[in-house]
Amino acid sequence: MAAIKREIIQLLKEEILSLQLKPGTIISETTLSERFKISRTPIRDILKQLSAEGYVDIYPQKGSVVSYIDLESVEQIIYLRSTLEKEMIKELSAYIPLKGLHQLHDLLTSQEDCLKKEDAFGNFMALDDAFHKTFFTLTGRLFLWDIIQQFNAHYLRYRKLHMLKKEKLSEILKEHQLIVSHIVEGKTEEIDALIHHHIRADVNSLYFQEHFADYIKKEKN
CATH class of the missing domain: 1.10.10.10 (Winged helix-like DNA-binding domain superfamily/Winged helix DNA-binding domain)
Incomplete structure (x- = not known):
């Protein structure tokens, strides 16, 4: 059972x-x-x-x-991921195993191929998860990734609805490519701003409230 x-x-x-x-x-x-x-x-x-x-x-x-999508929960997960990933990417920019770098490049290639297909969304979202999970894996913090997944229900739906826009997928890919470039070139001083925008850019966007208001948890008076 x-x-x-x-x-x-x-x-x-x-x-x-x-x-x-x-x-x-x-x-x-x-x-x-x-x-x-x-x-x-x-x-x-x-x-x-x-x-x-x-x-x-x-x-x-x-x-x-x-459950309705709780934007407070979304904000908490975004803050946590942004904080953790900034530090992990800085760590990888100081040293990344060659195998890990190949993994990231392979994922970028798969994302590029995915965007050429008509129904790109489902596969791209899985590849996006795999890309970010790789940072946790390469820095030995997969346990933290697993914890985040246990409390991810609101954030995952929020992210999915934002990623329904095809142009959003292209924007995500360009930022993924830039992240890997910063890791390779060791540009640690530019990582904070890039990751802040990459993970947090949509949190104050009106797009979600305008298009999916019926899905949002209403605050009690």
């Missing part, structure tokens, strides 16, 4: 992150029980786990809904 629950949790996460299940969507225990052919008791455990990671909000006596 534990393996089945993990599979269901992963599937529901994917449906929430892909916006198949949009913010505010009611999630019925009965419907999930019928869909996955298991009793409601493990379904409750699954929903509790999803709630603990920010994917679902559970309301006593009312039921469960897909």
Whole structure:
């Protein structure tokens, strides 16, 4: 049963992150029980786990809904990633293993190839994750990456909606290329500003509020 629950949790996460299940969507225990052919008791455990990671909000006596995107949570994750990645990239600009540099260049090539395709978004987002994860891996801080992923539900959906613009993907690739260039050339003095813009540029953008207001968590008066 534990393996089945993990599979269901992963599937529901994917449906929430892909916006198949949009913010505010009611999630019925009965419907999930019928869909996955298991009793409601493990379904409750699954929903509790999803709630603990920010994917679902559970309301006593009312039921469960897909969580609205919490911009405060988004800001916290952006701050954390920006702070960590600035330091890791500076560290790599002082010394990066040749194998690691090849990994980054291979990812840049894959991103370039991805943008030439009609349906670039899904693959590009995965490559973007792989690119940034490489910094954590090469500096021996993969544990921190894994922790961030556990509390990433709001940020991932926020980022996905910003990346629906094709021109945004091209902008991200250019900044990735510049990051690698700075690492190779050891331009540590330019890294802070570049990473600050790369990770934080969209956080105060009106684009999200204008196009996806219905997905945002409303502040209580």
